[in-house]
Amino acid sequence: MKPEPLFYIAREEENVAGPYDLVQMAGLLRKKIITPETPTRLEGEEGWKPFSWQPQFIVVREIPPDAVSTRVTQLDEEAAARASGPIPLPSVESVMKVVGMLVGALLAGAGAYLVARLDETTGYCLQIGGGAATLVAYCMIFASLMDEDLWTRILVFLVPLGDIYYFICNFWKYFTWICVKYVGTAVYLGATMGLAAHQPH
Numbered sequence: 001m002k003p004e005p006l007f008y009i010a011r012e013e014e015n016v017a018g019p020y021d022l023v024q025m026a027g028l029l030r031k032k033i034i035t036p037e038t039p040t041r042l043e044g045e046e047g048w049k050p051f052s053w054q055p056q057f058i059v060v061r062e063i064p065p066d067a068v069s070t071r072v073t074q075l076d077e078e079a080a081a082r083a084s085g086p087i088p089l090p091s092v093e094s095v096m097k098v099v100g101m102l103v104g105a106l107l108a109g110a111g112a113y114l115v116a117r118l119d120e121t122t123g124y125c126l127q128i129g130g131g132a133a134t135l136v137a138y139c140m141i142f143a144s145l146m147d148e149d150l151w152t153r154i155l156v157f158l159v160p161l162g163d164i165y166y167f168i169c170n171f172w173k174y175f176t177w178i179c180v181k182y183v184g185t186a187v188y189l190g191a192t193m194g195l196a197a198h199q200p201h
Helices: 022-030 057-061 072-084 092-118 120-146 150-157 162-169 175-196
Strands: 007-010 016-020 039-042
Touching: 016 022, 022 057, 092 120, 092 175, 120 150, 120 175, 150 162
Parallel strands: none
Antiparallel strands: 007 016, 007 039
16 A cells, blocks of 8 residues: 655745645645645655645645544654653754844834834824734734644633743744734834823924
């Protein structure tokens, strides 16, 4: 019996994720984590091509949402083994990204404060824009959580400190929206303080 094909997908900055079986690829496609244009390659092959160019793409689109992945048990066992081991230290690249996000948020907040203090109209625009960005980020994070299973949602919403644990374990999955959230919040707060300190000419 021919083994089921497994796929690798290309992430940003030359990162590669996988392998994923057909059911997992269907789930990623439904959640819009990948698109038909996402570069993919089959296990054992070297060439990359858009997912829609793969012969299995037609099959993946027809897989129902309740289909069960043959690799779920294997992945659960690997996750359990990692959880029982020591917590890995973050890479230098990861630390630099987080530091960059925090510095960027501080600079955005400081800039919003100065602009709002000098010009009231622009300050209100920055305040509204920052608040809107923060709200959108919260909504997108919440929407992503709705794709998780029931136990994960219980962990995040009902278990004390469960949300902190979850986001630490899945930080890079939400990194973009976490950046939007903190930069938006910094701009909102900076503009608000700038408006409070505004001195009309």
